[in-house]
Amino acid sequence: MSEHVDILDQLTASDYEYKYGFESQIEEEVVPPGLNEETIRLISEKKGEPEWMLQWRLQAFRYWQTMKEPHWANVRYTPIDYQAISYYAAPKRKTQPRSLDEVDPELRRTFEKLGIPLHEQEVLAGVAVDAVLDSVSVATTFREKLQSLGIIFCSMSEAIREYPDLVRKYLGSVVPPNDNFFAALNSAVFSDGSFCYVPPGVRCPIELSTYFRINARNTGQFERTLIIADEGAYVSYLEGCTAPMRDENQLHAAVVELVALAGAEIKYSTVQNWYPGDREGRGGIYNFVTKRGICLGESSKISWTQVETGSAITWKYPSVILKGDNSVGEFYSVAVTNHRQQADTGTKMTHIGRNTRSRIVSKGISAGYSQNSYRGLVRVNPSADGARNFSQCDSLLIGDKCGAHTFPYIEVHNPTAIVEHEATTSKIGEDILFYCNQRGIDTETAVALIINGYAREVLSKLPMEFAVEAQKLLAISLEGSVG
Amino acid sequence: MAEPILRIRNLHARVGETEILRGVNLDVYPGQLHAIMGPNGSGKSTLAAVLAGREDYEVTEGEVLFDGKNLLEMDPEERAREGLFLAFQYPVEIPGVSTATFLKTALNELRKHRGQEPLDAMEFMNLMRERAALVKIDPTFFSRSVNEGFSGGEKKRNEIFQLAMLEPRLAILDETDSGLDIDALKIVADGVNALRSPARAFLVITHYQRLLNYIVPDVVHVLYRGRIIKTGPKELALELEAKGYEWVTETDEVAL
Numbered sequence: 096m097s098e099h100v101d102i103l104d105q106l107t108a109s110d111y112e113y114k115y116g117f118e119s120q121i122e123e124e125v126v127p128p129g130l131n132e133e134t135i136r137l138i139s140e141k142k143g144e145p146e147w148m149l150q151w152r153l154q155a156f157r158y159w160q161t162m163k164e165p166h167w168a169n170v171r172y173t174p175i176d177y178q179a180i181s182y183y184a185a186p187k188r189k190t191q192p193r194s195l196d197e198v199d200p201e202l203r204r205t206f207e208k209l210g211i212p213l214h215e216q217e218v219l220a221g222v223a224v225d226a227v228l229d230s231v232s233v234a235t236t237f238r239e240k241l242q243s244l245g246i247i248f249c250s251m252s253e254a255i256r257e258y259p260d261l262v263r264k265y266l267g268s269v270v271p272p273n274d275n276f277f278a279a280l281n282s283a284v285f286s287d288g289s290f291c292y293v294p295p296g297v298r299c300p301i302e303l304s305t306y307f308r309i310n311a312r313n314t315g316q317f318e319r320t321l322i323i324a325d326e327g328a329y330v331s332y333l334e335g336c337t338a339p340m341r342d343e344n345q346l347h348a349a350v351v352e353l354v355a356l357a358g359a360e361i362k363y364s365t366v367q368n369w370y371p372g373d374r375e376g377r378g379g380i381y382n383f384v385t386k387r388g389i390c391l392g393e394s395s396k397i398s399w400t401q402v403e404t405g406s407a408i409t410w411k412y413p414s415v416i417l418k419g420d421n422s423v424g425e426f427y428s429v430a431v432t433n434h435r436q437q438a439d440t441g442t443k444m445t446h447i448g449r450n451t452r453s454r455i456v457s458k459g460i461s462a463g464y465s466q467n468s469y470r471g472l473v474r475v476n477p478s479a480d481g482a483r484n485f486s487q488c489d490s491l492l493i494g495d496k497c498g499a500h501t502f503p504y505i506e507v508h509n510p511t512a513i514v515e516h517e518a519t520t521s522k523i524g525e526d527i528l529f530y531c532n533q534r535g536i537d538t539e540t541a542v543a544l545i546i547n548g549y550a551r552e553v554l555s556k557l558p559m560e561f562a563v564e565a566q567k568l569l570a571i572s573l574e575g576s577v578g
Numbered sequence: 579m580a581e582p583i584l585r586i587r588n589l590h591a592r593v594g595e596t597e598i599l600r601g602v603n604l605d606v607y608p609g610q611l612h613a614i615m616g617p618n619g620s621g622k623s624t625l626a627a628v629l630a631g632r633e634d635y636e637v638t639e640g641e642v643l644f645d646g647k648n649l650l651e652m653d654p655e656e657r658a659r660e661g662l663f664l665a666f667q668y669p670v671e672i673p674g675v676s677t678a679t680f681l682k683t684a685l686n687e688l689r690k691h692r693g694q695e696p697l698d699a700m701e702f703m704n705l706m707r708e709r710a711a712l713v714k715i716d717p718t719f720f721s722r723s724v725n726e727g728f729s730g731g732e733k734k735r736n737e738i739f740q741l742a743m744l745e746p747r748l749a750i751l752d753e754t755d756s757g758l759d760i761d762a763l764k765i766v767a768d769g770v771n772a773l774r775s776p777a778r779a780f781l782v783i784t785h786y787q788r789l790l791n792y793i794v795p796d797v798v799h800v801l802y803r804g805r806i807i808k809t810g811p812k813e814l815a816l817e818l819e820a821k822g823y824e825w826v827t828e829t830d831e832v833a834l
Contacts, residue, residue, distance in 0.1 A: 491673075521673045525633075530670045532654035533630050533663075534684035534740065535691070544683055548674030548723070 126183040132156065135283055138183045142252050142287075145259065155272035155282030162276045168439035169468040169500055170408050172381065175346055182284045182317070246299055246330075247292040251319050254290035261292055265323055269352040269389045269416070277348040277410075278385040285319035285350070293328035293359075302558050304333040318349040324359035326392060331362040333561055347406075349384045357392025357419060362400070364557050366565050369405035374463070376435025379407025386413035390422030390448075398425040399442065400556045402565040407436060412470065414443035417451035417479070424453040427553040431546075431569060432465030432497070441471035441502075446479035446512070455486040458550050461497035462573060468500040475512040482512040491549055492522040493542065493573075543570045581646060582607050583748050583779045584629075589640035590804075591628045598624045600804035601640070606748070611780040613790055613815060616801035617823045622783045623667060625801065626752040629781075630664040631657050645747065658684075659691035661747030665737035665754050672724040677736070678706065680724045681743050688744060709742035713769040731762035738769040749773070750781045755789040767792030787819035800826050 126137060135156055139149040164175070241248050247258060254262050272282035293299050324330050347369070353361050363386075372379025382405075388397035399413035415424030426442035444453035453473065461467040467490070475482045490499035503516055523545055531541035546569050547554070554562050584606040591599040598621045606612050616622050628635050629642065631654035642649040644660060652660065672680065686696040697705065706720060713735045725733050734754055741749050751770070755763055770793050774780065782793060790798075790812065798814040799806045800823070808814065808826045818826070 519673075526670050527672055529632060529654060530666065530672070531680075531684075533658050533666075534680070534744065535655050535658035535687040536680075536684055537653075537655045537687075540683065540687070544675050544679065545672060548676070548679065551674070 126181050128181045129178050130156075130180070130182060130284065134182055138284060138286070141183065142255075144252075144255055147259075147263065148255055151267070151272070152283050152285075155279050156284075158273040159276065159279035159283055162273075162279055164276050168410050168470070169466065169502075170410065170437040170439050172408050172437075175381065177280075180346060183286060240301075241299070244297050244300070245294040246297060247290065248303055249290055251285070251288040251290045251321065254321075258290070258292070261323065262290070262321070265321055265352065265354055266319075267352075269354060269387050270350050270385050275385060277383040278350050281317045281319060281348050281350045281385070285317045288319035288321075288349070289332075290320070291322045291330060291332065293324045293330045295325040295356075296327045297325075298328070299330040302331050302333050302561075304335065316345070316347045316349070318347075318351075320349070320351040321354075322352070322361060322363070323354045324356065324361050324395075326356045327358040328356075329360045331558060332364070333558060334363070334365045335368075335561070345379075346381045347383065349386075351384070351386040351413075353388030353397055355388065355390050355392065355395035355397050355419075355422075358394050359392065360396040360398075361388060362398045363388070363413070364561060365399075365401040365403075366557075366561060366568060367401065367403045367405050367409075368568055370407075371405050371434065371436045372407040374434045376407065376464075379436070380405065382406035382409045382411060384409075384411045386411065387416070387443075388414070388424070389416040390419050390424060390451075392422075393419040393448070394421045395419050396423040396425075398423075398427070398556070400427040400553065401429070401440075402550075402553070402557070402568065403428070403430040403438060403440060404568055406438075409436075409438040409440050411440045412442055414445070415453065416445045416447065417453060417482075418447045419451075420448040421450045422448055423451070425556075426453075426455045426457070427556045428457045429460065429550040429553045429565075429569070430458070430467060430469075431460045431573065432462070432467045433573065434463040434465060436463075436465040438466070439468040439470055441469045443472040444474070444484060446473075446475045446482040446484070446509075448479060450481040450483075451479055452482070453484045455484070455488070456552055457486075457488045458553055459488075459490045459499055460493070460546060460549070460573075461490070461499050462493035464496045466498045466500070468502060470502040470504075472504040472506070473514055473516075474506045475509050475514065477508045479509050480511050482509060482514075484512075484514045486514075486516045488516070488518045489549070490518075490520045491546075492520070495522075495524075542573055546570075546573060580608055582643075583645055584781070585641075585643040587641045587643075589625075589628070589642060590638045591624060591635045592638055593624075593635055597638070598635070598804055599628065602801070602804070602806060604799070604806065606779045606781060608779055609774075609776040610796045611774060611782060611793065613795035613798045613812075614781060614783045614801050614806075615785070615787070615798060615815065615818060617827070618785065620801045621804040622785075622801050623752055624804075626664060626667075626750050626781075626783055629657075629750060630654060630662065655687070658744075659688055663741055663744055663746035663749045665734075665741060665749065665751045667752040667754075667756065669725050669733040669737055671726045671728075673726060675724055676721050677724050678702075678720040681706065681740060684740075685743060705743065710739055712742050712772050713738045714765050715739050730757040731759065734758055734766055735762065735769070738766050738773075742769065742773055746778070748779050748781065750783065752783050753785060754782075755784055755786065763789065764792060787815045790815045802827050 132153060135152050139152055270278050272279055291303060322332055353363060355361050369380040390397055397415045403409055413426060417424050424444050430438050430440050432438050442455055455471060457469045459467040459469055469488045473484045488501050492499055499520060501518055505514055507514055528538050528541055547566055554565055557565055582605040586602050586604040589599050589602040614622055624635060628637060637650055644662060649657060682702055689696055707717060710717060715735055725736060754766060795812050798810055798812060800808040
């Protein structure tokens with residue numbers, strides 16, 4: 096029997112070769128570590144924000160001071176010293192670039208190493224890229240085309256300056272500043288992020304995309320994203336993430352808010368590949384994110400799709416508030432953990448409107464010594480006549496040292512609701528691998544085959560070019576698990 | 579006579595401290611079908627597992643040549659690519675991987691090893707349909723996960739279907755007849771008989787003579803306590819059926 100275990104140890108022990116572990120040599124402007132009202136005033140000032148924004152941040156900071164870091168998630172980590180983090184870092188440059196040619200060549204090379212040649216993407220992929228390196232947006236493409244349709248797609252900083260009415264109306268309307276500890280922190284110190292508004296009846300013709308990348312040492316990254324689809328509008332937004340190798344744990348606490356008005360649809364897709372730490376669990380990103388959408392109007396739809404392979408610790412529950420009658424919320428997730436990674440992720444579907452429907456498909460994959468938890472809440476309020484939910488939560492274990500956990504919470508306060516939950520657990524043991532080997536399939540190919548088959552239902556929800564990338568990413572993350 | 583496909587010389591293998599194979603000798607030539615019989619615990623399945631390269635078993639002595647190459651030095655997948663196929667006694671279920679995807683991957687690995695181009699989707703589908711008919715496998719199985727939710731008989735038929743797809747040089751059938759009703763047994767036997775060819779050899783491991791009514795062996799061996807103690811023509815199987823294993827094992831005790 097010991098040899099069984101040995102083989103699986105070997106499979107899961109080889110070093111994770113983090114492909115994106117490099118640091119770009121761009122001069123950065125970093126605010127000294129520490130957090131107080133002065134820090135917030137400094138951030139707001141550096142960004143040239145109006146007074147109302149500063150007051151909004153300060154209010155959030157005061158909430159945050161009264162709050163405690165949550166510890167109900169099934170994750171363990173060393174305490175975070177919030178005073179040791181620097182809350183602002185921006186690449187220094189003299190003037191705002193007007194085109195890609197004006198972008199810092201070093202920065203361009205960084206993107207190219209990541210496989211994001213902006214000019215090629217413009218032409219070939221039809222993707223407008225709003226590239227965020229650390230905290231400031233440095234390049235936005237496809238502006239004019241989007242503008243001709245009335246679509247606003249820009250950095251959050253710019254939106255605060257140029258579209259204050261929209262920002263004031265919706266910022267914090269889905270995730271209020273006092274929603275939770277990390278959301279309050281983000282609201283106080285958020286650096287930048289993306290803003291998108293699609294006007295009534297407009298179907299955004301291209302996939303909107305942002306690449307976030309954490310670059311400066313010890314700099315907490317606090318992105319703020321707000322997407323609004325007005326009545327009958329449609330938008331698909333892609334978020335992809337990679338980060339360079341680090342020894343220190345880095346805190347990432349983003350907030351994403353989605354607002355869908357009547358008949359609108361928002362698709363939000365994420366591929367998250369931040370540094371997960373080494374095989375002993377040293378280093379790696381702490382990813383404590385609040386993502387929430389509201390189906391505000393009748394017959395609106397919000398769909399979250401995520402492929403999570405990175406981060407040392409993930410605490411993330413993209414959720415939908417189904418307020419409008421006949422609105423639809425979806426959550427499709429593949430979460431991979433390997434080595435010492437810990438993930439506690441899932442979703443919340445809150446049914447308020449009549450005949451609201453939600454669908455949850457969660458696929459957890461655990462390897463090495465990792466812990467992977469699904470945590471989900473389906474709540475049907477008394478008003479939600481005819482609400483329906485279907486949840487499918489599957490866990491796949493590779494080896495016998497990892498853990499998979501499922502915490503489904505169901506609260507139904509309306510007798511007409513139908514809520515279904517299915518869960519399965521399977522294991523890739525030595526028997527399956529030997530069976531594949533005996534058919535001429537090596538272990539690595541076998542695991543990739545099984546993982547892709549297992550995650551197919553979720554991957555198929557991603558836009559085509561993203562699905563290919565995600566499939567590669569799954570194989571790369573598990574290269575570490577199958578030597 | 580041609581060179582043997584499989585040559586086993588003085589093979590010893592153990593699990594932990596227990597020696598299970600204690601000096602097996604065997605030559606299997608192209609076109610032949612050898613039956614290995616023996617009571618429970620005699621080492622039949624161990625022999626199959628050792629040949630396929632299962633890591634739980636430690637080979638302590640002896641040599642195995644597969645088409646003249648040192649089999650024991652190869653990884654399990656290399657053995658498979660060289661043309662060794664094991665029909666498992668307990669086929670595993672592979673969640674989320676369709677039979678079609680699984681077999682396409684396996685077949686193309688084998689083709690790559692032989693320096694052939696991968697089959698395109700059309701050629702592959704046609705091949706699957708043709709070979710599935712051999713063991714009366716319904717094409718709806720192609721899109722189902724490998725062995726998931728299959729009955730015992732379906733799993734065994736699926737093993738022979740895979741054998742037909744991968745066209746091995748040496749096919750080892752490990753108690754393929756166990757748990758089969760008579761109809762399923764006939765289907766499996768018809769499939770195996772259709773796949774017999776002058777370039778291929780079979781090693782059929784079975785506890786009961788019943789299977790050998792349908793798959794007629796060229797040679798029958800009795801494996802007992804980790805050694806082949808008797809070898810004979812197909813009639814040996816019938817004799818064993820009539821007289822029981824004690825008939826040979828008692829002689830063996832004397833010989834020992």
